[in-house]
Amino acid sequence: MLGTALAILGSALAVFGGGIGSSLGVGIAGQACAGLLSEQPEKFGNLLLLAALPGTQGIYGFLAGFLVISKLGLLGGTPATPEIFQGLQILFACLPVAISGLVSGIYQGKVSAAGVGMVAKRAEEAGRALILAVLVETYAILGLLATILLLNGIKI
Amino acid sequence: MAILPMLRLFLVGHKDEEENVVSLLQNLGAIEIEKINKDNDFDLDWLPSKISDISRELNRIKSNILFLKDFIETKGSVIDLFVPQKLPLSSKEKEDLIGNFNNNGGHDTIESWQSSLEEIRNSINTLLQDKEILMPFENLNIPIRIIRELKYVDVFFCQIRKGDLEKFAEEIRNYLADVSVVKETSQYAFFIITAHRDITTEIRGIFSKYNVTVFNLEKFSGTPKEELSVIERKIDNLIKRRENILREIKEKGEILLNALYVQYDSHQDDLVRYEHLGRIVHTKKMFFITGWIKEKDAKKIKEILEARFEDLYIETSAPGPDDEPPIALENNSFVSPFEVVTGIYGYPNSKEFDPTPLLAPFFAVFFALCLTDAFYGIILSILSLYLYKSLVIEKHRKKLLKLLFVCGLFTIIAGAITGGWFGNVSEAFTFLAFFEPIRKRLTLFDPLKDPIIFLGLSLALGFIQIIFGLFVKMLLNLKRKQYKEAIFDQLFWIIFLLSIILTGGTFMVEGLKSISKPAIYFTLIMAIALVATQGRHQKSIFLKITSGLGSLYSVISYLSDVLSYSRLLALGLATGVIATVVNELVKTFSGIPILGTIIGIIVFIGGHLFNMVINAFGAFVHSSRLQFVEFFGKFFEGGGREFNPLRKIRTYTIEKEVMK
Secondary structure, eight states: OHHHHHHHHHHHHHHHHHHHHHHHHHHHHHHHHHHHHHHOGGGHHHHHHHHHGGGHHHHHHHHHHHHHHHHHTOSSSSOOOOOHHHHHHHHHHHHHHHHHHHHHHHHHHHHHHHHHHHHHHOGGGHHHHHHHHHHHHHHHHHHHHHHHHHHHHOOO | OOBOOEEEEEEEEEHHHHHHHHHHHHHHTOEEEOOOOOSSOOOOTTHHHHHHHHHHHHHHHHHHHHHHHTTSOOOOOHHHHHSOOOEEEOHHHHHHHHHHHHHTTHHHHHHHHHHHHHHHHHHHHHHHHHHHHHGGGTTOOSOHHHHHHOSSEEEEEEEEEGGGHHHHHHHHHTTTOEEEEEEEOSSEEEEEEEEEGGGHHHHHHHHHHTTOEEEOOTTOOSOHHHHHHHHHHHHHHHHHHHHHHHHHHHHHHHHHHHHHHHHHHHHHHHHHHHHHHTTSEEOSSEEEEEEEEEHHHHHHHHHHHHHHOTTOEEEEEOOOTTOOOOBOBOOOTTTGGGHHHHHHHOBOOTTSOOOHHHHHHHHHHHHHHHHOOHHHHHHHHHHHHHHHHHOOSOGGGGHHHHHHHHHHHHHHHHHHHHTOBTTBHHHHOGGGGGGHHHHHHHOSOOTTTOHHHHHHHHHHHHHHHHHHHHHHHHHHHHHTTOHHHIIIIIIHHHHHHHHHHHHHHHHHSGGGGGGHHHHHHHHHHHHHHHHHHHTTTOSSHHHHHHHHHHHTTHHHHHHHHHHHTTHHHHHHHHHHHHHHHHHHHHHHGGGSSSHHHHHHHHHHHHHHHHHHHHHHHHHHHHHHHIIIIIIHHHHOOOOBOBOOOSOOOOSSEEEHHHHO
């Protein structure tokens, strides 16, 4: 059963790593947006996207977490009983998305907040501000990708 | 490719006609007026004050709009929050609105409403305060004016904290004053003090010691009860007055508001036009305009201007070598929506071509692979089509909707190939099982079971786009007659990268193993060719070789470019997995009778809508990034300025004629 516990730890790490990164990121961006909205409420549409952008890390973390859950068969049917080593493998496989999501979420939030400053002065630059923030997200995606590929390779 | 050729335009005319000319130019909306730096200019000295007049008027209109808007219910939906809709009006309707506006007293009416409402609000507030003061003493049966006229006695109406009451009363009785408590609340006690006038000073001293609040009732004369009923009556009257005003606003407000919208837009036009007058060069009697016009418009515009103004001198000429004409794009109806994507990066400069047709197919395919759900594609297409038909905004601002429509269609195909129909909806719910065989037959591969196939597809597409980018750059160099660059910097690289892939391929495929040796040799030869040519800018032979060797390091950057396309897999998987999660969640409610179905339906709709929106957004930005960083980096310079002709600007209204 220790194997299962380790795998669940991995799943939990993925979810809360991405979750923390996103909450902090969206928090940073959201505060900046709220400041601007008090002055220029008509820019809500543009700003919503900028504030939502750092939210994807949380989704990626959740995604990895769910993949582990379904791999363990915890949702229904007979749960798989991985060996301790297999549990460890799953735990390690979850680390890329957990850590890259945590860090990139925060930094993406900062870039988004800077983008809000850009939109404040020139609304037509919203697209470019978005793209700059997306540059940060690449690494969360690569983390997710590594996790998916690793999980896919682990046989229980 | 699809950058419209521009012509430089000169206009010389008499100052008397200037305003009419510029006004016509604004109506035509086809000419961008260039700002000329002037040393000594016979400027229009009335212009600055005119501009500030218009700005002031604009501010007045704007503040009245903001006031009226709060009272008029609009049929606005959530969409208005993102895209404020405009009011479609014909020029006849506009005239009627303005006429009506003036007949109803115009700004003065609105401003009098505003000030009356303000006044009523203030009066009611004051009355409510009075009421609060009087309420505790309501049972006093003596008219206040009698109390005020007493000769030897002062009467105080007071409030104190309950805890202090006893001590205070004791102390005050020492002075032969009378305390009668009239009302107690949980925190405070209200009381009346009657004392001889000689000891007023001492009494006041005790008041301040115990923090007693003394109410000033001097403005009242009757008994508190009478006064309270007077106040009630006044408040009622004020509320009635307010209701009358609000009814009046409801009756006339909407028409007035629409008239304000029309005025705002026409004043904005004036402002822009007068600001443009400042860009024009003037002599004592003449004015001189220089600007840009699309070549295809030139002939028609020239005819219109010449027909209207006899003494106008018009000339057009091709841009000179140092000129940087503004950029206007024109593409066929499939490609033109993708101009949105190009626009985000920035327009091409005038020496380049429009990259939109090149990125269009890639963008659509990448978007589809990121979303990979057929039902999401269907919904996206229908939704954007619906919005395209129903949104009342200028046509050029609807390009994004067109883009989403096209991308939605691509997504349907991508979804069908990967078996995504609301995730695994037909597998999850038994009552949809009839769809399962169809889904299975359409599915080419399941990304969750074979992510490697999806990864391979993503990377292959990336490789194709990067090679294509190099190829485009090569053609560009050939066109500019930079043959050396075309062959050494692009052609060699293309062959080298292709040969690396093909060599790798010969090891994978059993039947081709025999030719893998020659393939390796060929790749090595290409590498040597690159080493020999990439250092050609260096002077010494030693530097030539080292910088040639160094250039091979670029292989790494091409590799990382290709790897960047793996995001297609990650985003595509994300959509599918979250959709599956939503379905699983819905299934867990199925145990509860009746209520479970309702909750299930809500969760199903909400969950899938959320997933679609968030992933469509991700698909859009990530597909854009792949164009900008990985693709444009190979050949595109950008830095062009968008063509921005003098035209009518519409914030609130839109011409009905334009809508058609």
